[in-house]
Amino acid sequence: MEPEEAARLARAAADGDPAAWKALVERFSGLVWSVTRGYRLGSADAADVFQTAWLRLAEHLGRIEHPERIGAWLATTARHEALRIARSTARLVPVDDVTLLAFGQADENSPEQAVLDTEQAVLDTERAAMLWRAFAELSARCQQLLRVLIATPPPNYAEVAAALGMPVGSIGPTRARCLQQLRNVLVRDDVSESASSAHNKEK
Amino acid sequence: MHDDPGETELEEELRRVAARFEPVPPVLLQAALDAYSWRTADAELAELVFDSLVDRDEAALVRGGDDGRMLSFHVGGLSIEVEVSGTGASRRLIGQLVPPQQAVVDIRHGGDVATLETDELGRFSSGTLRAGPVSLRCSTGEEANRRRVVTDWILI
Numbered sequence: 001m002e003p004e005e006a007a008r009l010a011r012a013a014a015d016g017d018p019a020a021w022k023a024l025v026e027r028f029s030g031l032v033w034s035v036t037r038g039y040r041l042g043s044a045d046a047a048d049v050f051q052t053a054w055l056r057l058a059e060h061l062g063r064i065e066h067p068e069r070i071g072a073w074l075a076t077t078a079r080h081e082a083l084r085i086a087r088s089t090a091r092l093v094p095v096d097d098v099t100l101l102a103f104g105q106a107d108e109n110s111p112e113q114a115v116l117d118t119e120q121a122v123l124d125t126e127r128a129a130m131l132w133r134a135f136a137e138l139s140a141r142c143q144q145l146l147r148v149l150i151a152t153p154p155p156n157y158a159e160v161a162a163a164l165g166m167p168v169g170s171i172g173p174t175r176a177r178c179l180q181q182l183r184n185v186l187v188r189d190d191v192s193e194s195a196s197s198a199h200n201k202e203k
Numbered sequence: 204m205h206d207d208p209g210e211t212e213l214e215e216e217l218r219r220v221a222a223r224f225e226p227v228p229p230v231l232l233q234a235a236l237d238a239y240s241w242r243t244a245d246a247e248l249a250e251l252v253f254d255s256l257v258d259r260d261e262a263a264l265v266r267g268g269d270d271g272r273m274l275s276f277h278v279g280g281l282s283i284e285v286e287v288s289g290t291g292a293s294r295r296l297i298g299q300l301v302p303p304q305q306a307v308v309d310i311r312h313g314g315d316v317a318t319l320e321t322d323e324l325g326r327f328s329s330g331t332l333r334a335g336p337v338s339l340r341c342s343t344g345e346e347a348n349r350r351r352v353v354t355d356w357i358l359i
Contacts, residue, residue: 052357128220
């Protein structure tokens, strides 16, 4: 989404246009979710952080200084709330990942399910599972960075920087290093790979 | 396995995999859509200016202790001071408007609104709330010069 389009949607939503709000949700919910998931919060906490970011945006519409950077605003808000909750001792409750699994079940007729059906056809299930397992082996920092980068739809670098609280300039090099780390895990796990490529494995 | 996929190719593949294994939960998408209906376009927004969770050292200095979480919201000469207590999934709010004044306070929480009245010093206290996002909507003054203020949403 172009910054001008984001700004236009933000203004339209501030003026009471629910379609503009829906477009903002569709554009940025993947980004906000990727931020909350990057903090290893329990599923209830992650859900609360996600929801708080959107509730706060609803009240701030029309008051945001740079509406063209609304994605970065949301990402920053989610990051701050995630950090806040991570510091809250009152929040030390058992992690309930069963709820998360239930969240993940897209209902049959949803657009999400349609996407899944299409993806299922084009994506080798085994490879997908292997990739996701490999992803889970990456360092916490790499998982956090990549999660944001691979949000759907893809965020721009300014949004990624806001989501992670890091300068735009260091995203590229870190991304390259993390993708290499991922590739090393994939190479290690792939029996068909030659022994020589396995030597490149990075710790 | 692909033949040495380029960075972008690997990233795009990962994007599809993430969308499959870790999509935004549909209930949360709906919650984000519903957030719009909580908008109060006719009220002033009192922003969070102090949170002892973040400004802890300062809080300890002021209060000499760190039991309970202290929050302060402010807009145009009005502050709403709130102390959050509770553990696990239950919370309780005790608050006061400063300068002290009588008000009607709506506690917006969990898709619901609980309305209560402050005492003459602007003090109020909630019942038990579940942990989650909360915002206060305060209405002060006489009919003629009614003032409506909402606080930032915060996670308690």
